[in-house]
Amino acid sequence: MKLDKRVEWHRPDAFALDIKDKQIAVVGGTGGIGRAESRHLASLGANVIVVGQTFRDAGTPRIKFIQADLGLMREAQRVAEELPAETLDMVIFTTGIFAAPQRQETAEGIERDLAVSYLNRLVILRAIAPRLGTQRPNARMKPRVFLVGYPGSGQIGTPDDLNAERSYKAMPAHMNTVAGNEMLVLDAAKRYPHATFFGLNPGLIKTNIRDNFFGKDTLKSRVMETLIGWFTPTADTYAERITPLLFARELERNSGAMFNNKGQAILPSNGLTEQHIRKFMAASESLAARTGIQRAAP
Template sequence: MDSLKIAVIGGTGGLGRAIAKNLASKGASVTVYGRTFRDTDVKNIKFVRVDLSLMSNIKKLITEHSFEIFEYDLVVFTAGIFAASKREETSEGLERDLATSTLNRYLLLEKSLPELESQPSLQEGRKVQKPRIFIMAYPGAGQLGTPDDLNQEQGYSAYRCHMNTVAGNEAIVTHYSGNKNFSIYGLNPGLVKTNIRDNYLGENSWTSRVLEFFIGWIYKSPEQYAEIITPLLTDPTLDAASGTFYNDKAKKIPASKGLTKKYADNYIRKSRELLESKGLW
């Protein structure tokens, strides 16, 4: 794993942090993108501070911070929250869960494509043949979302809102599965003890503490999941399986019924239309 260059988008807490530290401990050079860095003393990890809920920051990553997907062997998207009980909106007019957990991933990939297409020579001498993208969410859960109301402006439900992010992330993988410039995969970690539910339950609330206690008692810790999934992320034979999804045991799982390529393409089109309507494209 020495000399692998890896970006973890949202790697400052929970699963992203555990994966970043695991990869760094095995010799990979890891750059973490997020808001709060807790691992300044960890070897092989660099940090770029960015609020991933704002699309203007995503575009700045490419223009001002020279973020280029083709510079990395692996890019792992892990940033995510759970929708709040009452609708929250970013300063850019986007529902916060959708912006943080899905739209930033789509925008960063789409805006990076022109750069990828202009740099074919960078494929030579790579540890993997082309950049490898991993999208973490809950693919295969049977969620199709509400593409005609992605921003939840017609009526709000925290569950329905969050399922838009679940469906949206699966749609991203399916939409880009045939892309010639990178390979892309979906990760479903299942239930893991993290702080992702704090936005809904309330940070440090008794409800959150009790729920996370039982999740931690029954299911995997972030570190246990990272140890299982790291061999998959770095498997040199994985490129042939672009567009597939993997569970918490790093085993292939089927896509959600109904989330076809046609459906995914429409979901992505609706996502772009939403960003354009807010002047964020």
């Protein structure tokens, strides 16, 4: 993909798209980066629907909640049906965990990290993308979709063993989710021209994301997150920093672009050829279909 590296979203005139009254869904908006972004957007006047397991912002104006366990594809499908896709201006995907030291499997037979951090995003996106933003009179931008992950890190995944059934190690398993999310951006940018799609790489941020790997509230986990907290921005700082980018006019003609934690454009990972993306997407779709959900239209 040819990337316009001159995305000058920080220019005052580039930041001209209004946030007030925008309709935004944050899938994974109940914790960590997604929660910080949801609260910031709501404070700027957007109406935000957050999807997650535990609602922590009851009573906060302009934030509504859909409860779901997105480790399950049938739940992802239900969320897709409940979201008012036609009137949404923006969808941000931030749901995620880290793969555990031992392989974990959901009740639907999917490796848990893959299910929570990637596969449900594919299922939701396939279901909502065709109707996304189609009923917004006088909209000044195409509906925008942001996938938070770790794009640009050189991961291409293992489509031949996506579910880690033949071999399992936490890091390669997690890298399947990293690669999958990056490919979802590149694939969707071509597949759905009426909307725009972007990858966001927040870098390291102190959140709960590593609990499943280090163990919740363990000494290891506390030491690690404290160290990360010393040297990196908070989720709130990242949210404030990245929000102007989400509404920048220049994004309109750069669907498929990815951005680092400072909002600078980064290049896609080497090795993500069209052929590889097709293979990875096909493997993802047939794995999702194995759970019994209806295969969404391409």
